[in-house]
Amino acid sequence: xxxxxxxxxxxxxxxxxxxxxxxxxxxxxxxxxxxxxxxxxxxxxxxxxxxxxxxxxxxxxxxxxxxxxxxxxxxxxxxxxxxxxxxxxxxxxxxxxxxxxxxxxxxxxxxxxxxxxxxxxxxxxxxxxxxxxxxxxxxxxxxxxxxxxxxxxxxxxxxxxxxxxxxxxxxxxxxxxxxxxxxxxxxxxxxxxxxxxxxxxxxxxxxxxxxxxxxxxxxxxxxxxxxxxxxxxxxxxxxxxxxxxxxxxxxxxxxxxxxxxxxxxxxxxxxxxxxxxxxxxxxxxxxxxxxxxxxxxxxxxxxxxxxxxxxxxxxxxxxxxxxxxxxxx
Amino acid sequence: xxxxxxxxxxxxxxxxxxxxxxxxxxxxxxxxxxxxxxxxxxxxxxxxxxxxxxxxxxxxxxxxxxxxxxxxxxxxxxxxxxxxxxxxxxxxxxxxxxxxxxxxxxxxxxxxxxxxxxxxxxxxxxxxxxxxxxxxxxxxxxxxxxxxxxxxxxxxxxxxxxxxxxxxxxxxxxxxxxxxxxxxxxxxxxxxxxxxxxxxxxxxxxxxxxxxxxxxxxxxxxxxxxxxxxxxxxxxxxxxxxxxxxxxxxxxxxxxxxxxxxxxxxxxxxxxxxxxxxxxxxxxxxxxxxxxxxxxxxxxxxxxxxxxxxxxxxxxxxxxxxxxxxxxx
Numbered sequence: 001x002x003x004x005x006x007x008x009x010x011x012x013x014x015x016x017x018x019x020x021x022x023x024x025x026x027x028x029x030x031x032x033x034x035x036x037x038x039x040x041x042x043x044x045x046x047x048x049x050x051x052x053x054x055x056x057x058x059x060x061x062x063x064x065x066x067x068x069x070x071x072x073x074x075x076x077x078x079x080x081x082x083x084x085x086x087x088x089x090x091x092x093x094x095x096x097x098x099x100x101x102x103x104x105x106x107x108x109x110x111x112x113x114x115x116x117x118x119x120x121x122x123x124x125x126x127x128x129x130x131x132x133x134x135x136x137x138x139x140x141x142x143x144x145x146x147x148x149x150x151x152x153x154x155x156x157x158x159x160x161x162x163x164x165x166x167x168x169x170x171x172x173x174x175x176x177x178x179x180x181x182x183x184x185x186x187x188x189x190x191x192x193x194x195x196x197x198x199x200x201x202x203x204x205x206x207x208x209x210x211x212x213x214x215x216x217x218x219x220x221x222x223x224x225x226x227x228x229x230x231x232x233x234x235x236x237x238x239x240x241x242x243x244x245x246x247x248x249x250x251x252x253x254x255x256x257x258x259x260x261x262x263x264x265x266x267x268x269x270x271x272x273x274x275x276x277x278x279x280x281x282x283x284x285x286x287x288x289x290x291x292x293x294x295x296x297x298x299x300x301x302x303x304x305x306x307x308x309x310x311x312x313x314x315x316x317x318x319x320x321x322x323x324x325x326x327x328x329x
Numbered sequence: 330x331x332x333x334x335x336x337x338x339x340x341x342x343x344x345x346x347x348x349x350x351x352x353x354x355x356x357x358x359x360x361x362x363x364x365x366x367x368x369x370x371x372x373x374x375x376x377x378x379x380x381x382x383x384x385x386x387x388x389x390x391x392x393x394x395x396x397x398x399x400x401x402x403x404x405x406x407x408x409x410x411x412x413x414x415x416x417x418x419x420x421x422x423x424x425x426x427x428x429x430x431x432x433x434x435x436x437x438x439x440x441x442x443x444x445x446x447x448x449x450x451x452x453x454x455x456x457x458x459x460x461x462x463x464x465x466x467x468x469x470x471x472x473x474x475x476x477x478x479x480x481x482x483x484x485x486x487x488x489x490x491x492x493x494x495x496x497x498x499x500x501x502x503x504x505x506x507x508x509x510x511x512x513x514x515x516x517x518x519x520x521x522x523x524x525x526x527x528x529x530x531x532x533x534x535x536x537x538x539x540x541x542x543x544x545x546x547x548x549x550x551x552x553x554x555x556x557x558x559x560x561x562x563x564x565x566x567x568x569x570x571x572x573x574x575x576x577x578x579x580x581x582x583x584x585x586x587x588x589x590x591x592x593x594x595x596x597x598x599x600x601x602x603x604x605x606x607x608x609x610x611x612x613x614x615x616x617x618x619x620x621x622x623x624x625x626x627x628x629x630x631x632x633x634x635x636x637x638x639x640x641x642x643x644x645x646x647x648x649x650x651x652x653x654x655x656x657x658x
Contacts, residue, residue, distance in 0.1 A: 002518060002534070002537075002628060003517075004517070004557045004560065004594035004595075004597055004598055004629075005556065005557050005594060006556040006557050006558050006597070011593065011597060012593075014596075014597045014600045014601070015593045015594070015596040015597045015600070016596070017596075017600045018595075018596035018598070018600030018601075018603070018618075019596045021599060021600065021603055021613075021616070022599050022616035022618050023616070054593065055591070055593065057591065057593045057596075058592055062592075188331040188332075188333070189331060205331070208331075225331060227334065227335040227336070228333045228334050228343075229335050231333065259589075259591045259592075260588075260626055260628075261333060261626065262384070262386065262623060262625050262626050263387055263391075263588075264340065264341075264344045264383065264384065264386045264406075264625070265333035265340075265344070266347075267343075267344040267345070267346075267347035267348045267351065267386075268333055268334055268335070268340060268343045268347060269333055270347030270348070270350060270351050271343045271344070271346045271350065272335075272343070272347075274350055284350075287352070289351050291592070291620070294591060294592065296591045296593070297589055297591050299589075299626065301333060327655055
């Protein structure tokens with residue numbers, strides 16, 4: 001296993017300590033590292049809390065800050081956080097306006113966030129993300145998986161929360177954004193969970209996993225590697241056919257690296273995706289490109305398309321100031 | 330070769346097209362893709378121009394924008410840009426105050442930027458970066474190599490240029506920042522240049538290249554892989570011994586991913602580096618963590634330390650608004 005770690009047992013703790021030290025102006029973890037929260041809470045604002053297995057950095061802790069999350073609960077690598085983590089996060093960040101849980105659709109995450117909600121006195125609402133069109137059910141999920149589109153939900157709902165929207169409004173917005181968002185991924189290589197020490201799956205030198213999940217779960221099919229444009233075409237055909245947005249719809253295109261793919265290749269995918277979406281009558285008006293929802297060092301990428309309207313575009317443009325995503329004034 | 334490309338012949342053009350489309354609010358390329366420049370020039374400001382072989386994205390085009398570069402000239406992968414690229418960039422961005430070339434110390438880059446300077450009527454000054462302490466000369470360089478510290482030079486000089494400093498002042502500042510900066514890298518895997526199609530070098534499953542260059546050039550020694558703290562200790566010992574900063578000096582710590590290393594591991598390195606620097610009496614007061622000066626999909630990282638004073642810290646904090654680096658107001 002070729003990794004920059006001291007031990008699989010300490011990698012999460014050391015990584016969180018490094019993260020919190022590097023971004024001490026923005027975030028702080030509790031003493032037991034059960035959650036990472038904003039250093040400065042906003043009284044009266046609905047608190048947004050997400051979390052899930054680690055190994056997808058910067059998701060979710062990298063999105064804690066103004067305009068996105070109030071807290072994130074990191075599980076061990078590819079393992080759900082436990083309910084006590086979310087309970088403690090709620091205690092730390094709820095200022096009386098309630099908390100919105102944003103949860104990727106994996107059985108462990110959904111169960112543990114649900115248990116946490118039951119244990120809390122605070123008002124809790126939950127948005128489940130399930131943007132992955134690759135498969136209708138998976139190893140770890142009943143129904144579609146929540147993948148990179150979760151970032152879009154966190155960004156748009158986070159902007160609305162900053163403007164003072166109430167819990168019910170934010171939950172409805174989160175479901176609307178999730179419903180307007182579709183993703184699909186492709187893996188060129190596997191990834192290695194530190195505690196396992198060997199690759200999660202194997203791919204031959206000329207193979208790719210089309211529709212892969214963000215833990216290396218199987219996708220639609222394992223096929224010979226083809227060119228970037230052909231890969232983008234297969235993914236976007238699945239996405240656009242499922243999204244059924246009218247011709248002329250304005251969209252956000254999010255090209256997400258899985259951790260081991262150079263930025264140069266992600267921009268090749270941007271170029272290919274723009275051409276394909278234009279041919280389908282969709283107009284790309286916003287972009288996000290980079291490794292934001294990763295699978296350790298997996299090579300490959302996902303494409304996410306969100307159908308925008310004026311409200312969603314304005315929420316996307318709203319200021320955000322987190323360790324991993326920053327713009328606006 | 331497992332890459333998201335259509336063809337090695339078109340990867341650079343497609344990638345630049347995707348990049349310019351994704352960041353059309355900030356940058357534009359000329360029709361022949363010889364340079365990427367700011368969409369909106371600032372009259373009367375000294376123009377900062379950098380460039381070099383591609384494959385190190387987001388360096389340099391990702392740093393074109395307010396507070397950093399005015400233009401970047403992308404060569405083919407790991408190949409110097411040609412003098413005509415810089416000549417055309419000068420024509421496009423010089424507004425009469427002159428141009429500063431920021432050039433990494435590789436023979437091809439130094440020669441071609443020098444030829445370009447001779448061909449220009451505009452006032453040109455040049456800063457050569459050579460922050461890599463790993464080796465005193467290398468395959469492609471006479472003297473030390475310019476690596477991730479180049480970003481620090483571009484950021485600090487860029488901030489000073491935005492404040493109206495003149496060409497001589499900026500050139501002197503660039504040399505001062507370079508002199509206050511040291512870097513060293515480690516590779517856990519090789520990388521594959523698209524046009525070559527096979528890895529640049531090979532490492533056994535238990536080996537690392539200590540002191541590797543950003544093109545996969547040999548470093549100090551090839552040794553068995555050890556833990557993150559031991560790796561950080563060897564690199565920082567070389568860096569700190571060479572920097573000879575007084576105990577108590579405040580520093581910027583830049584942990585840079587080479588393209589194939591997860592953010593989780595980079596933060597493990599941050600944690601290790603902070604402990605080691607504290608033991609050496611240096612105080613980390615600024616951080617940058619991420620894949621900013623890459624070597625395609627190479628796994629590994631570099632550590633960069635810059636000794637700060639009040640002026641340099643203020644220049645680091647100054648607003649920057651580029652595709653890859655954004656903060657401030």
